[in-house]
Amino acid sequence: MSGPRAGRAARAVWCEHAWLGAEGVADSVRIEADADGLVVAVLPGVPARAGDVVLRGVVFPAAANAHSHAFHRALRGRTHGTADDGTFWTWRETMYRAAHALTPGLYEELAAAVYAEMVVSGWTSVAEFHYVHHRPDGTPYGQEEDDDGPHAMELALARAAVRAGIRLTLLDTCYLAGGLGVPLEDGQRRFSDGTAERWLARLASLRTAISSRYPAHQVTVGAAIHSVRAVPGEDLAVIARHLPPGVPLHIHLSEQPAENEDCLRATGLTPAGLLHRHGLAGPRLSVIHATHVGAEDIALLGDAGATVVLCPTTEADLADGLGPAGDLLDAGATLALGTDQHAVVDPWLEMRALEHGERLRTGRRGRFAPERLHGIASLGGARAQDRAGAGFGPGLAADFMAVDPHTARTAGSSWEQLAYTATAQDVTGVVVGGVLAAGSGVHATLGDPGPLLVAAIARLDDAHRDAAHPWDRH
Secondary structure, X not given: OOOOOOXXXXXXXXXXXXXXXXXXXXXXXXXXXXXXXXXXXXXXXXXXXXXXXXXXXXXXXXXXXXXXXXXXXXHOOOOOOOHHHOOHHHHHHHHHHHHHOOOHHHHHHHHHHHHHHHHHHOEEEEEEEEOOOOOOOOOOOOOOOOOOHHHHHHHHHHHHHHHHOOEEEEEEEEOOOOEOOEOOOHHHHHHOOOOHHHHHHHHHHHHHHHHOOOOOOOEEEEEEEOOOOOOOHHHHHHHHHHOOOXXXXXEEEOOOHHHHHHHHHHHOOOHHHHHHHOOOOOOOEEEXXXXXXXXXXXXXXXXXXXXXXXXXXXXXXXXXXXXXHHHHHHHOOEEEEOOEOOOOXXXXXXXXXXXXXXXXXXXXXXXXXHHHHXXXXXXXXXXXXXXXXXXXXXXXXXXXXXXXXXXXXXXXXXXXXXXXXXOHHHEEXXXXXXXXXXXXXXXXXXXXHHHHHHHHHHHHHHHHOOOOOOOOOO
């Protein structure tokens, strides 16, 4: 790890080489940041000064992860392998069993490890789509002697993010039904507040609790609707009327054909059309996946100025299909990237999978040029979180990831095209707000994420061992 002692606050970051977008790669670039971690000056062709964080290799804006379910990381390598693993819907049952075992303490341990894995890979902010709110039977925390009261799970995630040094947008999620016209299943009870009004009240309380503990550049609270399957139309209307303006709003949308079919049968509208009917389609809206949107939906989302968060490696792993990414962009939507279930935690592979998916869908190469990919990964993801994006310009976040251009994977690459060849293994340093957060796969304060993940997943396994429906522990 180059530069000053890991984790030391810095007023400037010196880059051996820096990718400045349309200007290409410049040498010896010094980025000065203010106390809030925002860029105030970019000075190419100058030497490093004493106290600067030094990044070797080629430096790019860090990535903003616009969709995460931290506990899904425990399923990696357990749900992928055979035809018996089935569909998205059978995978979902395994996910519910994992959610059942979580406690605030276990979740903090697991999420800190997951967020550390993100940071060493080049993600410096994350939108956590969070719906594991209550005890497994649906009883709210705080009824007994819980130190953190009703927000025990949410505060556990906030502490985990602060430990890992990642910027967190905690998307508190409304989850009221098991499907369109279907009551909650037992495995979903801990996700629900019962009514939209009670969810809105808890959301308001959570926003106050978080803002009193953390600065906004560190942790903020946004909102999410799990899906049109999980929130009935009358509750969508309540949310549209009472959700405070300016709060980011996310929703899973048209991930599976069955969701579209059920919504059309129940309401006569597609999921996007239903959001539009209730006044929820607008610039603060981020829709996740949008894999199976049609032409009218694409136009609606584009006209609304919505963000579409694509999770290419998850969508491939779950056999969701290839979404119309290029068409959404052409229609006026902003694109962002997320890691969702964390089968992969690597912004470089997500960028590449986005371009490869579009090539497979259209039969054309180069739909997303490197500059576009980096913009999607950094600025698009930050927009979904209502945060300043990372980059080399005044007012942008001083969040950067450096890549070694001379590894077995990157050797011979044009530096402007490293988005097509690099992986998280090639990341030599990560800076968050001008502070060195990680280098060569090692987190500056938490160390190697691997042992942290092993320990956290083992503890989750132990907690689940005596459950009625044990999940595969092999």
